[in-house]
Amino acid sequence: xxxxxxxxxxxxxxxxxxxxxxxxxxxxxxxxxxxxxxxxxxxxxxxxxxxxxxxxxxxxxxxxxxxxxxxxxxxxxxxxxxxxxxxxxxxxxxxxxxxxxxxxxxxxxxxxxxxxxxxxxxxxxxxxxxxxxxxxxxxxxxxxxxxxxxxxxxxxxxxxxxxxxxxxxxxxxxxxxxxxxxxxxxxxxxxxxxxxxxxxxxxxxxxxxxxxxxxxxxxxxxxxxxxxxxxxxxxxxxxxxxxxxxxxxxxxxxxxxxxxxxxxxxxxxxxxxxxxxxxxxxxxxxxxxxxxxxxxxxxxxxxxxxxxxxxxxxxxxxxxxxxxxxxxxxxxxxxxxxxxxxxxxxxxxxxxxxxxxxxxxxxxxxxxxxxxxxxxxxxxxxxxxxxxxxxxxxxxxxxxxxxxxxxxxxxxxxxxxxxxxxxxxxxx
Numbered sequence: 001x002x003x004x005x006x007x008x009x010x011x012x013x014x015x016x017x018x019x020x021x022x023x024x025x026x027x028x029x030x031x032x033x034x035x036x037x038x039x040x041x042x043x044x045x046x047x048x049x050x051x052x053x054x055x056x057x058x059x060x061x062x063x064x065x066x067x068x069x070x071x072x073x074x075x076x077x078x079x080x081x082x083x084x085x086x087x088x089x090x091x092x093x094x095x096x097x098x099x100x101x102x103x104x105x106x107x108x109x110x111x112x113x114x115x116x117x118x119x120x121x122x123x124x125x126x127x128x129x130x131x132x133x134x135x136x137x138x139x140x141x142x143x144x145x146x147x148x149x150x151x152x153x154x155x156x157x158x159x160x161x162x163x164x165x166x167x168x169x170x171x172x173x174x175x176x177x178x179x180x181x182x183x184x185x186x187x188x189x190x191x192x193x194x195x196x197x198x199x200x201x202x203x204x205x206x207x208x209x210x211x212x213x214x215x216x217x218x219x220x221x222x223x224x225x226x227x228x229x230x231x232x233x234x235x236x237x238x239x240x241x242x243x244x245x246x247x248x249x250x251x252x253x254x255x256x257x258x259x260x261x262x263x264x265x266x267x268x269x270x271x272x273x274x275x276x277x278x279x280x281x282x283x284x285x286x287x288x289x290x291x292x293x294x295x296x297x298x299x300x301x302x303x304x305x306x307x308x309x310x311x312x313x314x315x316x317x318x319x320x321x322x323x324x325x326x327x328x329x330x331x332x333x334x335x336x337x338x339x340x341x342x343x344x345x346x347x348x349x350x351x352x353x354x355x356x357x358x359x360x361x362x363x364x365x366x367x368x369x370x371x372x373x374x375x376x377x378x379x380x381x382x383x384x385x386x387x388x389x390x391x392x393x394x395x396x397x398x399x400x401x402x403x404x405x406x407x408x409x410x411x412x413x414x415x416x417x418x419x420x421x422x423x424x425x426x427x428x
């Protein structure tokens with residue numbers, strides 16, 4: 001059996017990015033892989049602006065203003081408790097979106113969040129720090145401000161977020177909501193992304209019935225079709241669902257030929273073992289080529305990889321991956337092997353999932369010679385809990401869990417032991 005790392009290396013060495021791109025509106029690019037670096041055409045913010053509602057002042061000359069007011073008998077500089085203050089006339093009002101004039105010496109400007117800081121001002125005071133004084137002459141009034149304020153506070157400087165010419169998103173990044181917001185911040189109305197992989201999906205097995213149909217003797221509902229379809233959509237694929245293929249060699253060969261038309265990848269579940277009713281191996285050998293691997297993981301030992309040769313396939317061939325039929329085995333092997341292939345096809349730079357070290361809140365005594373991926377969830381205490389039944393046929397374990405707990409070969413677990421946890425939020 002192949003170690004997982006060796007299987008992944010073999011797999012990814014045979015897959016190259018499709019190299020096809022398209023431009024999509026930025027709000028519609030969620031989950032897509034960026035195909036070109038995004039460079040900011042401007043500074044963000046494009047001007048110094050206020051982080052608060054309050055008053056813009058020139059802090060450097062505030063003491064001199066206070067002394068002048070005191071000499072004029074305006075009570076500026078008077079002690080209020082332990083705080084010295086200055087009384088300044090308000091010379092202008094600056095809402096967001098307006099263009100201010102330079103701050104007149106010895107005055108304050110009423111300013112609002114996001115508004116441009118006027119030339120000559122070097123500090124913003126929150127309105128809660130100040131005392132507005134009405135102007136009986138009908139002007140903008142006066143404001144009493146404390147002297148004990150640091151210069152430069154509450155000003156968002158030009159370019160402190162993004163600078164003109166800066167690469168703000170790199171090619172190969174998978175775009176999440178924050179990345180789209182950043183692109184919009186730089187004014188990008190559209191983004192160049194990798195074209196979606198086109199995946200043909202089918203299941204094999206005469207025992208399978210689609211949900212909604214009555215079950216006959218010896219039949220079960222085809223859950224893999226729904227699970228894999230959802231996972232493919234989550235990874236940005238265009239999916240063509242070919243349904244359930246009968247367990248015959250001719251039907252399997254015909255399904256492979258149909259699936260290869262205009263597809264980048266064929267994905268199937270079931271039929272990759274070597275039983276008499278498993279026809280995918282001989283069908284692939286006749287329609288293209290096949291590598292059938294036994295992977296040293298649990299669940300999910302059998303994995304098929306190859307290609308189907310077809311004139312209507314991109315470059316005359318279409319990649320093929322075959323997953324086990326057991327629902328949890330199919331689910332886990334998709335996350336571990338199909339996911340990185342789909343990301344590679346789109347030119348993603350980050351293929352491996354991130355893992356986190358968390359303490360176990362369970363005991364595991366069933367050491368296995370294979371690497372195991374148990375279904376678990378993070379508790380309120382920050383530890384890992386385990387679903388009670390870890391059988392590869394128990395799909396409720398995957399629905400209950402919020403990630404996979406990775407155990408090295410031969411490992412047992414005691415409470416408190418640190419284990420690698422792969423959250424579904426990162427895998428999907």
